[in-house]
Amino acid sequence: MAEPIDTTPLISLITINYNQAVVTCDLLESTRTLTYPRFEIIVVDNGSREDPTERIQQGNYPNVKVLVSPENLGFSGGNNLGIRQAKGDYIFLLNNDTIVTPDLLEQLLKPFFQNPLVGVSCPKIRYYDQPTIIQYAGYHPLNEYTGQTWAVGLMEPDLGQYEQPGPTYFAHGAAMMVSRAVLEKAGSLDDSFFLYYEELDWSMRIRRAGFQIYYQPKALIYHRESMSVGKENAMKVYYHTRNRLWFMRRNVVGFPLLIFYLYYFGMAIPKALGYYTLRRKPSYLKAVKDAIVWNLKHSVKQSVVTSPPVAMVANTALEV
Template sequence: MAEGERIKTLPLISLITINYNQAVVTCDMLESTRQLTYPNFEIIVVDNGSVENPTERIRQGNYPNATVVVSPDNLGFSGGNNLGVRYAKGDYLFFLNNDTIVMPDLLEKLVEPFLRDATIGVTCPKIRYHDQPNVIQYAGYRPLNPYTGRTWSIGLMEPDKGQHDQPGPTPFAHGAAMMVSRAVLERAGSLDDSFFLYYEELDWSARIRRAGFQIYYQAEALIYHRESMSVGKMNAMKVYYHVRNRLWFMRRNVAGWQLLVFYVYYFGVAIPKALIQYTIRWQPAYLKSVKDAIIWNLKHSSKQSVSVPSPMAMTA
């Protein structure tokens, strides 16, 4: 079989990434994709209303198979990725943060579990920190605590000594890097735009599992992540979406007495603790963020979603 024909028989992978005022960082990630050894993939860069349109910079980089989709508005993580989905032609969609660096065999490793098990709907690589390249950020997730609304990634901040090299099912995907089959989109839908930022991949993971799919941690795949490049380590927006979406996620995915216990914990312990800290440090913007996050939940039904504006697409 000729090489061109062999490539056509491989599943097409659509790599989707979001740029928001970080064209240099995005191009660093795109530069790393030149090393990818999987031959059949496309790249879709969604620009989330950046001050400077990155299309020309990306075009000058001459990145293979790259398309830039420009949104006039910041659609958030959920909306930006969903916009990319509209342009994706792939059998598998790989949602990848722009502040990552990929390893050459990444796509082969991530697609392999799908080809041997039809129940797998999502695969995620091992993630290490870019600035501490032997320290783990993600090696799968622990189950959700239904009383606190929290979960933690396995291996977080541990030196990688091979202790988490066993692949297998995991409760949640990591939003920085997750490959999703087209069948998942057809049966479970896509990311919910209402989250905008944070908790959206946990909500999607819960829906994907309810649709009958497994989420799979692929230990043989690896990326490096520059964490929190988009919104910084802590600011009022981050406080707002963490508070808002933790409550929003639990309202959508937990019911009955477990949700009641969560409410008691959240409003009796977690929120008062945060308010005391922000008051002692006198961070009025953070206090307002907490108030606004709670009011938002009071005003919105747990079934509500947010629409995505029409885009202007440009090809790099």
């Protein structure tokens, strides 16, 4: 007699490790509390100085597979490596510097079954060191003239003001569950970003493909922000500068892009250069220069930006 087929969706949880085996094991330890019955965990090591496989195996964490890359593929490349190995019906990208809560996976799945247009589900994110303070409760729309957006509720005490679920403009790279349908229609993260802005670019492509990005406040994680690259360094300056410009070039066209160029090169870049000069940070000045030169050497394929973004649902359920 054939065994019954388990129709419970399989979730593939993917996390990136880069010289942070202890932090990654803290996350894996927290996954022991997950109550969802069917998930696998893929840890992608991004060219760390020491292979974390043995340490992770010693923890005897359930359903964990370690993929070791000989080189650092960045956030986008590392997650894409994990996605290629994932067997799940849903892919959950989760930063290694997070701590999960027991019903996280069940809550993130609900929007997919309630609305077939949902392609991405994101939890509420609070800071690990300030567990009552919000980091993410959805995203505000992009200002196409300045290239700026910011998370709803950022740095606010969580007093229940963002408990209404609904569509939002961007997913948060620290924690986003994606359906297989999104991967098939919109593709995965773009490797060209390496670090920063990749989830914003992906969000734009996902919405252009006709999907909604959904904020689910009943799902909750805690995030130790900026543990991988630190609070400020030349690499962070380089990728923030490079990828903000790259993101805008890929996703904004016409008059708004022209205004952005005037703003960015007339105000934002001179301000940054003056600040780093006063602080005597020559490596930061070089990072800004290198970021601009990189963009001058790389062209954007027209197919990336010719399709207009899909409009948000008429009256978003988020209270902002």
